[in-house]
Amino acid sequence: MLILVGICIAVLVLPLNFGGAAVSAPAIGTALGGSPVAVNWILNAFMLSFGSSLMASGALADLFGRKRVLAIGVVLFALTSLGIAAAPTLLWVDFLRALQGIAAALVLAGASAALAQEFDGRGRARAFSMLGTTFGLGLALGPLLAGFLTETFGWRSFFLVDAAIGLTGFALGVPKLTESYDPAAMGLDWPGAASFTAALTLFTFALLQGPESGWSSPLIIGLFSCAVGTFIAFVWIEKRASRPMLDLSLFRYPRFVGVQLLPLATAFCYVTLLLVLPTRFIGIEGHSAIDAGLMMVSLSAPMLFVPLTAAFLTRWMSAGAISAVGLVIAAVGMLWFSGLAPDAPSDTLTLPLFIIGAGAGLPWGLMDGLSVSVVPKERAGMATGIFSTTRVAGEGMTLAIAGAILAVLTRLKLSDALAALPPVSRDAAAEAAQRVATGDLPHAVALLPALGQPILAQAYDGAFHILLHILVALTLASALGVLLFLGRTPSTASPTDTGSAVLGGKGVAD
Known part of the structure; x- marks a missing residue:
């Protein structure tokens, strides 16, 4: 049990860092300066290196040992967190965030594969359920913790605490973990x-x-x-x-495709909002980091209990049907949220954000268990690598696309106002739109002083509403795809059964 607790604490730094860094990013950009692209890389450098390293990390875990890869990942993550806390420039922050993403990939691949080897049957399902709950806890607490630390002690303190948590998990769980390999591994x-x-x-x-x-x-x-x-x-x-590194033949199986579709769907309806909303709350609406963290809890708190509910519901419904229903619920919540004015009281945001988080929590609670069933136990590193790569790379791509859409739409929303002004340089207008999209209104106003902050904020709000409607459409399309690929075979599995049982009793690798 101590092994599982230690691994979960070590893995906790990933979701804490995921949502927390989004809350700290505006303060980092203000303190260290830099272009809008450089500020965007605070989040995207981590997501990019995380997603692109996961499959390789899974192969390394199979080849060199799951315990060793996990240990290296946790130590490297802590060291990069300490480095970010001491970084003198935004360029250093971006570089260390990229290195931290590689460390995160080693942690996740090593931990998931190690748990798959350390536990069997119902014990393995409970272990992965606890791992999923840990991610939910981290997502729920990350924005709140980052908001409190950033507002009280400065943005650097968040990364110091992140390092301390990771090293605590390392001390508790890694030394007692049994080393395991894939005997058939042939190299990276x-x-x-x-x-x-x-x-x-x-x-x-x-x-x-x-x-x-x-x-x-x-x-x-x-x-x-x-x-x-x-x-x-x-x-x-x-x-x-x-x-x-990636067995492309697996994509011939509809259920395998359906499993990979789940993290993309939750990226549309949940993860993008988890990272974009702090920018709106802090940079556009002027809330403090603590207030933004409190508002984000409404979105992330359902991850503490809804995933367990999803596992329980597999007694009566297929994983695909449960996931599709959850995505539709999340889409309804996004539609509701899109209708709220930017100056709406904070308490009016609570319920629609909660509905979004609750809807996304249903597929979230089934994804990890389903992913383990796609390859034999001996290839656990590759299985988690494929699924986690789809998840993180999809989330990173969705975030980058959402940022680009916000910048383009903001520029379009400003076009009428710009036309009424004396000739404005194209470069200045483009940079101002990007500044607004990243929540940096003061710099945007400095670039376009004739427009003023209200017009710039209004342009962002219009762009944000269109983005939400695009995400709603993508979420509903994903719900249909998930239902087609995973919703045909009702599951008779209990909540403690493995992912292959949830898929209908047969993994694609069987």
């Missing part, structure tokens, strides 16, 4: 890892740089072209590798 697929990372990096950088450089500029067209080319190279490499 370096060409596949390099091409996948390159494709993801190029695509994300193009999305972030597009609003500033212009979507038709040679730089952006070149970045997107190179991203497509390297992704095609990745697929070609994986098809010919003797032991690929």
